[in-house]
Amino acid sequence: MLKWLVRVVLAIVVVVLVVGGYAFTQIRSLETEQITEDLYLLKGMGGNVGVLRTADGTVIVDTMTFQMQGERIRAVAEELTGQPVVMIINTHYHLDHTHGNPGFLAGTRVVATERTLHYLKTIDGAAWEGDAAALLPNETFTDARDILLGGKTIRLYHPGRGHTDGDLVVLFVDEDTIHMGDLLFHKHYPNIDLEAGGTVVQWSATLDTVKELPFTKVIPGHGDVTDRKGIDQFQTFLGQLAEIGRTSVAEGWSLDDALENGALTADADYEEITFGGLPIGLDRPFVITRAWEEATGNFERVD
Numbered sequence: 155m156l157k158w159l160v161r162v163v164l165a166i167v168v169v170v171l172v173v174g175g176y177a178f179t180q181i182r183s184l185e186t187e188q189i190t191e192d193l194y195l196l197k198g199m200g201g202n203v204g205v206l207r208t209a210d211g212t213v214i215v216d217t218m219t220f221q222m223q224g225e226r227i228r229a230v231a232e233e234l235t236g237q238p239v240v241m242i243i244n245t246h247y248h249l250d251h252t253h254g255n256p257g258f259l260a261g262t263r264v265v266a267t268e269r270t271l272h273y274l275k276t277i278d279g280a281a282w283e284g285d286a287a288a289l290l291p292n293e294t295f296t297d298a299r300d301i302l303l304g305g306k307t308i309r310l311y312h313p314g315r316g317h318t319d320g321d322l323v324v325l326f327v328d329e330d331t332i333h334m335g336d337l338l339f340h341k342h343y344p345n346i347d348l349e350a351g352g353t354v355v356q357w358s359a360t361l362d363t364v365k366e367l368p369f370t371k372v373i374p375g376h377g378d379v380t381d382r383k384g385i386d387q388f389q390t391f392l393g394q395l396a397e398i399g400r401t402s403v404a405e406g407w408s409l410d411d412a413l414e415n416g417a418l419t420a421d422a423d424y425e426e427i428t429f430g431g432l433p434i435g436l437d438r439p440f441v442i443t444r445a446w447e448e449a450t451g452n453f454e455r456v457d
């Protein structure tokens with residue numbers, strides 16, 4: 155009897171160690187892609203992370219989900235660039251773009267929009283108590299901000315509402331590249347945070363504003379590096395979603411009607427975002443539901 159119990163306990167310990175070890179490795183693993191001589195992309199569990207080398211230190215765009223990932227991003231970035239991280243830019247408040255911040259040194263410049271800081275302190279306030287508060291954004295702006303650092307020009311813009319009402323895009327002027335955060339999902343179903351000012355209806359117009367900027371290469375918040383065609387494709391997708399919302403109102407569709415009859419074809423090669431191999435609900439029914447909820451007013455805005 156006792157032997158049997160020992161075996162069961164041992165088996166449980168082994169499973170916990172294997173699963174825990176796998177999760178630990180997954181969380182820490184980062185893939186590196188070089189975009190220009192001084193610009194890199196780090197991919198892993200969470201949103202895409204941009205890394206820019208300047209003569210006066212390294213700039214990081216977004217920090218993924220866990221403090222442990224932030225620490226790893228910092229180590230990998232400093233090894234790639236040979237420069238300490240001196241600045242973090244957070245494209246928006248969601249945890250898969252900000253919760254790695256506490257893995258960086260207190261005193262690091264952290265730049266974001268006013269709205270992003272607001273949501274971090276309200277919707278996400280519990281995560282930023284104690285030591286983490288030192289890595290909250292400490293430089294904020296509303297519409298646009300130019301940063302000159304170590305011979306590089308970085309232009310930050312809040313081009314309008316879309317994913318939330320506080321997203322920024324990062325134009326790396328010298329690299330001919332824009333990092334769009336979650337204003338662009340490439341070949342993946344987007345989150346649409348209606349509660350925090352996100353909108354299916356206005357998102358495409360916001361992207362028109364982005365397209366007026368000078369750039370060739372495009373880093374999305376999730377998915378592979380793309381170009382202007384990637385933005386056009388996403389606008390086609392958003393246009394179809396907005397149309398489903400308009401038809402829902404015009405025809406008096408229920409949510410089930412919208413899910414059944416909504417014409418969505420631009421997502422033919424889209425994939426669901428997974429986290430450690432598990433889907434997190436960003437799929438076709440989700441985006442149609444959000445379009446219907448916005449059009450019919452079935453959601454509650456957080457202030």
Ligand SMILES: [Zn+2]
Binds near residue numbers: 317
């Ligand atoms: Zn997001």
